[in-house]
Amino acid sequence: MNGDARKTAEALTYLSGFGNQHSSEAVPGALPIGRNSPQRAPLGLYAEQLSGSAFTEPRAYNRRSWLYRIRPSAAHPAFARTDNGALRTAPFTETAPDPNRLRWNPLPEPEPGTDFVRGLWTLGGNGDATQRTGMAVHLYHANSSMRRVFSDADGELLIVPERGGLLLRTEFGLLHAEPGHVALIPRGVRFRVELLDDVVRGYVCENYGAPFQLPELGPIGANGLANARDFRAPVAAYEDVEGPVEVVNKFCGNLWTATYDHSPLDVVAWHGTHLPYVYDLRRFNVLGSISYDHPDPSIFTVLTSPTDTPGLASVDFVVFAPRWLVGEDTFRPPYFHRNVMSEYMGLIEGAYDAKAEGFVPGGGSLHNMMSAHGPDRETFDRASAAELRPQKVDDGLAFMFETRWPVTLTAQAARAEHLQRAYDDVWQGLERHFGPLH
Template sequence: MAELKYLSGFGSELSSEDPRRPGALPVGRNTPQRCAYGLYAEQISGSAFTAPRHDNRRTWFYRIRPSVVHKPFKRLDVAKYLTHKWDEQEPDPNQSRWLPFDLPASPVDFVGGLHTVCGAGDARARHGLAIHVYLCNKSMDNSAFYSSDGDFLIVPQQGTLTITTEFGVMEVAPNEIAVIQLGMRFAVAVDGPSRGYILEVFDGHFKLPDLGPIGANGLANPRDFLTPVAKYHDEDNINFTIVSKYQGALFAAQQRHSPFDVVAWHGNYVPYKYNLANFMVINSVSFDHCDPSIFTVLTCPSTKPGVAIADFVIFPPRWSVQEDTFRPPYYHRNCMSEFMGLILGAYEAKEGGFRPGGASLHSMMTPHGPDAQCFNAASKAELKPQKIALGTQAFMFESSLSMAITKWGAETCQKLDAKYYECWQELPKLFSDKIEI
């Protein structure tokens, strides 16, 4: 079992040292002339040096070798459906829904199993996002991966991931998430066929949303986020591959030692995980349907106040008690792009075609909402308190950017449901000369 510790708050200073090497963390200074045990001091920065104190992110590593000890990077083509080419398909404003994405039939690891579904922006300009799925069945062997483009928010749907990082190890199961931030090296081991979703943001880092009138408590609480405990590997004379995602392409460099050789670290720029079952749901207890923003777990803000590059939103099990209210999601046109995935169960607004391991995309100002079956049932239901979404976990990646679907998402994967629009076609005309209450 991986050892973890409470993050306690985004931006909080943390420290950890492998218990096999007590005293590896220097006291009172970051870069002593000679580090304990002959270690090297190395900093990883997630923000500009001169960022305001509350935004500054960095961690100091005390490691057996500095990460610069590797041979030159060369282009790697193991994930041919990983892309930032948003213009390879003609724009399509239609509602899009994907059946569950196929798991591979031959051995494929996490990096080889990366497939980009949609996205927007430019990693070179540090603005935008990409949404990927991973489809794999093999553990990464003597290799590590990092993104030079953005933070990875990983949402497992099938299979538990064991993620080894420079900071330590995390086990991440379905209904949990992990965030591996820009530049952090990691390797993924799987216990069988594994599938999940990834939200990659280029602009900045994820943070907890402001609570405003909610007050000091609610939604995702800081103390429930966990980060790894230092656990170093001291391996020499091995063939190890470092894979870098850089400007949307993959590059590989060779080295003769493990990159997971950090004996101790301290800082506030760390990987972390979160159990979605710990989310404290806020909802109406009188009437009307609250906006889905009340279900935001993490947000990556834009420079425009109140507008996000991406929000990560979940729809967990909860009580529904509103009076005289249409309780399922309302019909809607949005100035945001909404990508939804389903981890398990059946989503209340579309219990048929929207399935675990699949997805949907409702683009800017394209209308969407409950299917005909859901509308008819909810309009006539007895409005008594009931627990909804039992055994279900749906989520949404919502963005202020207008996302384009890749060629793989539109054609190659062959999972795009051409009949999705039909779920609304049977909605009847109910208009009448009489007022019905």
């Protein structure tokens, strides 16, 4: 698409508070005043509530939006099963959980005519989508805009573009996501992905559990990390389209399809808390040490899906954004470690400061719980001998999906041609330097 589409997608509004009530109308007077569901909605519209949480969840966690649309969602034909393609869903049982360190090159080029849904390729995950627990790691590679409409009843979708821009036409309006942005589509929200470039590629975290929210800041105080005001919601925009439209619904792991006689993206106005948004990762306010030692990667958390255990996330979304390193007498790259959490890491652009080669944009690595990992030999040797002066890390943008359970691979990921078979070799040659003091 041309620059006009990018300009059109900039019709966004900054959220005044993450998770708070927001509203928008494409036509003046479309939002009713004082009543969510009046006897007659304005302009001949239908009032409909979309609930992303149970009615009785606490106010701070309750997600719901009122939609004022040309036709109600109930006006549709029956759905029928369709091919899942390379999309898989928890529980993941095709392979045994693997304790080995694993790394993949980018996905191969897609076949002509591959849209976003057909271009989804599942690496693995955990939990059970039918029980609303756990997560899945997907990648996408597409070269064709969607003509159909998609929704995911199993979970919310955190989309991380790595190559090419996306125009997301949602029930709430338009979102524009380029590499360096992340876009979130809540559970059940219908949308279409249109390509702003000839070929697009990226990552998706499908979160079956509690919706993503900003992490608590604790002793950091009131400010820092991702600021609520930097998340942008769409301005209401609607399609008043008559004629056949294919609608694909992901439900309990399978894809179902129905042909509507109108576009379901026909919401003229909305208000609520269950809504899509986009965030520019370069706005992340990085915090770190100004004395010595290396902070834990939790300090880079953008969004978290909490569990019933305080501080234990079902899945965290973490970004390694441009930042200064100034620690005295401190090994600057990420330290060697083993973790009770499991880590899938991807690279959006540039290079990652803990790996010399092999970890490339569009690729990814998986370090399941308690698998030992850290800087490769070349990085360790270089960092151990580096002059410790203030250093700006601004030549890469990496991220991590960190989850409380092991990520079990799909069969296609375990057998993929682009799986790096010799990943362990990067730690070979880490020599013994120990010498007892006399």
